[in-house]
Amino acid sequence: xxxxxxxxxxxxxxxxxxxxxxxxxxxxxxxxxxxxxxxxxxxxxxxxxxxxxxxxxxxxxxxxxxxxxxxxxxxxxxxxxxxxxxxxxxxxxxxxxxxxxxxxxxxxxxxxxxxxxxxxxxxxxxxxxxxxxxxxxxxxxxxxxxxxxxxxxxxxxxxxxxxxxxxxxxxxxxxxxxxxxxxxxxxxxxxxxxxxxxxxxxxxxxxxxxxxxxxxxxxxxxxxxxxxxxxxxxxxxxxxxxxxxxxxxxxxxxxxxxxxxxxxxxxxxxxxxxxxxxxxxxxxxxxxxxxxxxxxxxxxxxxxxxxxxxxxxxxxxxxxxxxxxxxxxxxxxxxxx
Numbered sequence: 001x002x003x004x005x006x007x008x009x010x011x012x013x014x015x016x017x018x019x020x021x022x023x024x025x026x027x028x029x030x031x032x033x034x035x036x037x038x039x040x041x042x043x044x045x046x047x048x049x050x051x052x053x054x055x056x057x058x059x060x061x062x063x064x065x066x067x068x069x070x071x072x073x074x075x076x077x078x079x080x081x082x083x084x085x086x087x088x089x090x091x092x093x094x095x096x097x098x099x100x101x102x103x104x105x106x107x108x109x110x111x112x113x114x115x116x117x118x119x120x121x122x123x124x125x126x127x128x129x130x131x132x133x134x135x136x137x138x139x140x141x142x143x144x145x146x147x148x149x150x151x152x153x154x155x156x157x158x159x160x161x162x163x164x165x166x167x168x169x170x171x172x173x174x175x176x177x178x179x180x181x182x183x184x185x186x187x188x189x190x191x192x193x194x195x196x197x198x199x200x201x202x203x204x205x206x207x208x209x210x211x212x213x214x215x216x217x218x219x220x221x222x223x224x225x226x227x228x229x230x231x232x233x234x235x236x237x238x239x240x241x242x243x244x245x246x247x248x249x250x251x252x253x254x255x256x257x258x259x260x261x262x263x264x265x266x267x268x269x270x271x272x273x274x275x276x277x278x279x280x281x282x283x284x285x286x287x288x289x290x291x292x293x294x295x296x297x298x299x300x301x302x303x304x305x306x307x308x309x310x311x312x313x314x315x316x317x318x319x320x321x322x323x324x325x326x327x328x329x330x331x332x333x334x335x336x337x
Contacts, residue, residue, distance in 0.1 A: 034228075034231060035228075035231050035232065035235060036235075039085045039088070042085070042088045042092075043063060043085065043088065046065065046091055046092060047096065048063040048064065048065050048088075048091070048102075049063060049064060049065070050062075050063050050110075051063070051064060052110065053131070053134045053135055054134070055130040055131065055134045058112045058114075058127070058130065059110075059111065060103055060104065060111050060112075060130075060131045060134065061103070061104045061109060061110025061111050062084060062101055062102060062104065062135075063084050063085075063102045064099070064100065064101045064102075065091070065096070065098075065099070065100055066096065066097065066098060066099040066100065067099055068099050068139075068140065069097070069099060071097075071099075071328060072140070072141060072142050072143045072166050072167065072324065072327075072328075073098075073099040073100065073101065073137060073142040073143070074098060074099070074100040074101065074142065074143050074144075074145060074320075075100075075101050075103070075132070075143070075144050076090075076100065076101065076102045076103075076145045076146070076150075077103065077105060077128065077144070077145065077146035077147070077150030077151070077154050078102070078104075078108070078147065078150050079147045079148030079149045079150050079151075080148055080149040080174075080243070080246065080247065080250070081108075081202065081203065081236065081243045081246075082108070083104050083108050083109035084102035084103060084104050084109065085102075086309055086310075087102045087309065089310060089313035090313045090316050090317045090320075091317075092313065092317075093313060093314045093317035093318065094317050094321065095321065098324075101135070101137065103128070105124065105128075105150065105153070106119065106123070106124050106128075107119065107242055113242060119245065119246050119249040119250070120249050120250070120252075120254050120255045121149075121152055121153060121156055121175065121250055121254075121255040121259075122254070122255065122258065124153045125153055125157050125160055128153060128157055129157065129160070129161055129164075132161075137164075138161075138163075138164040141163065141164060141165055141166035142164065142165065143165070143166060143167045143169070143324060144157060144158060144164075144165050144167075144168050145168075145169040145320065146170060146171065146173065147170075147171035147172060147173070147308065147309055148171070148172055148173065148174055148281070148306065149174050150173075151170040151171055151172065151173025151175075151259075152173050152174040152175035152250070152259050154168060154169075154170060154173070155168065155170055155173055155175060155259040155263065155266060156175070156258050156259055156262050158268055158270075159262035159263070159265035159266050160262075162265075162266075162267055162268065165268050166268060166327070167268050167269045167270070167271070167323070167324070167327050168266065168268050168269070168271065169270075169271045169272075169273065169320055170270065170271070170273070170289065171272075171273045171274070171308050171309065171316065172273070172274050172275060172278055172281050172285075172306050172308060173259060173285070173289075174259070174281060175255075175256070175257060175258050175259025175260060176257065176259055176260045176281075176285040176288050176289070177256075177257045178281065178282045178284055178285045179284075180282040182279055182280075182282055183279065184201065184216060184279055184280050187201065188200070188201075188251075197244050197248070198244070200244065201213055202216075202243075202247065202280075203236075203240050203244060203247065204236065205233065205236075205237055205240060206233060207226055207229035207230045209233075210229045210232050210233050210236075211224065211229055216279055216306075217280060217306045217307045217310075218305045218306070218307045218310060218311050219277040219279075219303055219304050219305035219311065220303070220304075220311050260288065260292065263288075263289060263292035263293050264293070264294075266293050266294075267295075268295070269295045269296075269297075269323075269327055270289070270293045270295060270296045270297070271296075271297055271299065271319065271323045272286050272289050272296060272297070272298045272299065273299045273301065273308055273319055274286040274300055274301070274308075275300075275301050275304030275306060275307075275308050275311065275312075276300050276301060276302055276303075276304060277303065277304060277305045278304075278305050278306045279305055279306060280305075280306040281306060283300065286298045286300060297323070299319050
């Protein structure tokens with residue numbers, strides 16, 4: 001064999017060995033680092049940029065893609081203990097000409113966490129309004145999307161600030177008085193009676209608890225390696241005290257049913273997407289919204305749990321785009337008439 005060819009293979013092999021060894025080391029020794037790199041890579045691949053904006057002494061962190069145009073901008077609100085990057089799997093299937101923004105909710109990821117902050121749903125709605133004003137997003141009415149806790153906030157936002165929003169998508173939103181008590185709700189009641197705040201299923205502190213949370217939130221059974229579960233836990237553990245405080249705020253009497261209390265004030269066209277096999281928030285909540293919001297359409301997804309964004313990202317994106325198109329076409333026809 002040509003010695004130059006052998007030399008080339010040796011150099012190539014050595015070059016490839018470095019990233020491969022780095023990957024293996026990260027996976028087994030620092031899986032949380034690998035997770036952060038993963039999010040960074042997908043943000044970059046999808047053309048998302050990270051930005052910060054201040055409202056007085058409060059800082060919001062958000063990602064965005066595109067610029068405002070003729071179509072409404074999208075503002076996307078994530079769920080409890082998540083962050084702006086949870087939308088990446090959906091954004092992958094959204095048209096690149098849409099102007100979209102994903103913000104870290106109060107106290108999450110890069111957004112300010114303050115012991116003085118009002119973490120109730122009412123308080124979070126007001127914070128998101130401050131964010132909207134800071135980036136001047138409400139110069140034109142925008143489409144608001146929220147899932148779970150973010151759906152609760154999004155629905156109440158549309159009721160409080162009707163001129164800001166032109167349409168609304170709620171994905172398995174919290175905030176409804178659902179009479180069907182599933183196993184998760186029953187478990188929470190037992191924990192409440194025992195005052196066992198450290199055992200909330202949505203706040204894992206071990207790989208085993210993380211695996212159980214994933215089973216609770218999704219109908220599809222993902223096979224997640226133990227090392228990756230450890231990485232997911234490592235990322236969350238420093239924030240678990242905050243998550244417990246937040247959870248108690250959003251389930252207390254002041255916040256628990258705020259969406260249901262305000263849903264009749266929602267006047268914009270509303271889309272509800274819900275997984276039929278949701279084990280966290282029962283799918284019967286979709287019927288409550290359909291009856292309580294004057295202009296509401298419901299999409300129920302088969303073989304899907306609470307984590308619609310993770311389980312059915314392509315379908316969720318397709319439904320949102322179709323809904324936006326129908327709203328845009330209706331508005332155009334109205335202008336022509």
